[in-house]
Amino acid sequence: QIEWNFRLQKTIDMVTLQTDLDMVSDKWPDQFLQEPKVVKDRDDNNVIVITGYPPHHNYxxxxxxxVVRKxxxxxxVI
Structure with missing residues (x-):
């Protein structure tokens, strides 16, 4: 499993983001992106955490x- 953290500058619609991530996941057979979650960093900025489960860690x-920048x-990326 791989975890990516992205610092956001604004609030985003997580449902729409999940839909876009699902579409991208469909292009990468045998790989899976877990539902993203939002956490706060130490400066109270929104950070989105996306976990991937690639078979060869090649995401x-x-x-x-x-996708996030859409x-x-x-x-x-942080």
Whole structure:
């Protein structure tokens, strides 16, 4: 399992994000993205945590970031 953290600059619709992640997961056979969750960092910023379960740990974090940035263009990987 791999966990990615993305710092958000705004509140996003998690249902729509999940739909987009599901569409991306469908393009990566045998790989799975868990439902994203939002947590707060020490500075009280929203951080979205996405967990992937790839068979060979070869998820492309940039590909996931593209999906997140559809919802928050200022999101960054942390």
């Amino acid at each position: 492309d974090v940039q590909g996931v970031l593209v 919802h928050d263009p200022a999101a960054v």
